[in-house]
Amino acid sequence: MNENQRRSYWRANTALIRNLLIVWALVSLVFSILLVQPLNTIRFFGVPFGFWMAQQGSILTFVGLIFIYAFQMDKLDRKYNTSKQEDEYNLRK
Template identity: 50%
Template sequence: MADQTSQKAQAAGKSDAGYWAANVRIILVSLVIWALCSFGFGILLRPMLSGIPVGGTDLGFWFAQQGSILVFLALIFFYAWRMNKLDREFGVEEE
C-alpha cells in the first residue's frame, strides 16, 4: 500500500517526504491545540481563568469539563478535512 502511495505521489510530481512532512505538521498542530485546551486551560491556567463566568461556572472549570470535548470534536473534523485535502493534493485519495 505504501508502494502504491509512493507511485501515485511520484506520478503527480510530489514526493513521499513532502506528504509525510505535511501530515506530521498537521498532527503536531492538532496535538499542541489539544494539550493547550485540555492541560493548559483546564489545569495549569485554571486559576487565572476562574474570574471569567461561563454558563454559571468559571471558564477554567468549563474548559476542563466541556470546552475540551468541543475542541476535541472540532479537531477531529479539522483533521479529517485537512487530510482529505492533502490526499487530493498529493494524488493519494481513496477511491
C-alpha cells in the same frame, strides 16, 4: 507518487498532526489544569470559565480537532492525488 511528493506529503501530514497535538495539549493541560484558577475569574454561560473548559470546552475542542484533521487530511490527499488503492499497493510491497 514519486519520492519527493511522498516526502512532502508525509512532512505536511506530520506537521498537521504536530499542530493539532499542540492545540490538544494546550487545551487539556494548560487551560484545563494549569490556568484553571485565573480562568475561573471569567464567567462563561454562568459558570467559571476554567471549570467550563475542564468539563465541556476541552471535549468540544477535541471533537473539533477530529473534524479539522479529517477535513485537512482530505484536502492534503486531494492535493497530492493519493488514493486508497495506491496506499494498499505500497503496503503490499
